[in-house]
Amino acid sequence: MPEHDPRIPADVARASEPSTPRVRKALSDSVYEDIKARVMDHEIAPGARVGIEALARALDVSPTPVREALARLESDGLVVKRSLSGYRATELLTRQGVEELFEMRLLLEPRAAALAARNADESQLDAVEATLEAMQALPGPTGPYVSYRDFAALDQRFHDIVTEAAHRPLLADAVERLHAHLHIFRLSGVQDAGDPTVDEHERVVRAILRRRAERAEAAMAEHLTRSLERQLGRFDEQ
CATH class of the missing domain: 1.20.120.530 (GntR ligand-binding domain-like)
Known part of the structure; x- marks a missing residue:
């Protein structure tokens, strides 16, 4: 097997290899939990913009699982998607x-x-x-x-x-x-x-x-x- 190019995100490299739904789900769940923790701990500040590309680089994944995670977090009420400005973390309750x-x-x-x-x-x-x-x-x-x-x-x-x-x-x-x-x-x-x-x-x-x-x-x-x-x-x- 050829050596992995470190410039390529790990999940992109894996995409060219045989994979299973279980592996893809594990990656998706892991990214979701990581971003969720950042929101819950205010590492992503309330009201702050959530950059898909920046998160993908920080987590060493492609943008796809990040987008999937943000869609789940939107249904959780932790982020909101706004036209032209992308995702933002929701404000804290008053x-x-x-x-x-x-x-x-x-x-x-x-x-x-x-x-x-x-x-x-x-x-x-x-x-x-x-x-x-x-x-x-x-x-x-x-x-x-x-x-x-x-x-x-x-x-x-x-x-x-x-x-x-x-x-x-x-x-x-x-x-x-x-x-x-x-x-x-x-x-x-x-x-x-x-x-x-x-x-x-x-x-x-x-x-x-x-x-x-x-x-x-x-x-x-x-x-x-x-x-x-x-x-x-x-x-x-x-």
């Missing part, structure tokens, strides 16, 4: 934005928890319990995005599973479209020591497993209310 986000969540998610207690099938009950256990096994998130990525993903997954278990597709879609956890973690980065999020999740899970709809609704509302208070407290500290 205090009012946080309040409005939680206002929507408080309208949707307690109702979803109540419906989940009534309608969840056995596999969904197993899934919500397993997600809670996985969160309990992780240390509290600290440091850059890569260190709390798994916790944030499980946090999001927990709320998604609850809304899916409600068996109301429009409700689940509305909650998913908020991208709440990405925006909140990007804003505040990490949790305080002793953050009670997992304990609050546990109360929701117990109520759902026992098919206690009113208790599940109240536990979710309590969790979201306290989470909002914690977020607003960070604004006060600043």
Whole structure:
């Protein structure tokens, strides 16, 4: 096999060789996670232009997986594409934005928890319990995005599973479209020591497993209310 020309990006060189969808997907996912981390950690500053060619050079890939990653990040609400100016990182939530986000969540998610207690099938009950256990096994998130990525993903997954278990597709879609956890973690980065999020999740899970709809609704509302208070407290500290 001829020696690789270092002037050619690695993924371009690989494109001339036999490849599999699995290899291409691994590259695409890797580029997506790398750019996502840069946005979450503000290495790409809020509101800043996201240069495709510059990112491709920095990651030693062709522009194609970068464009694919940015399209995924646009659907996540982390970048926005504007005509003539390309992609830019979205701005951080303001205090009012946080309040409005939680206002929507408080309208949707307690109702979803109540419906989940009534309608969840056995596999969904197993899934919500397993997600809670996985969160309990992780240390509290600290440091850059890569260190709390798994916790944030499980946090999001927990709320998604609850809304899916409600068996109301429009409700689940509305909650998913908020991208709440990405925006909140990007804003505040990490949790305080002793953050009670997992304990609050546990109360929701117990109520759902026992098919206690009113208790599940109240536990979710309590969790979201306290989470909002914690977020607003960070604004006060600043």
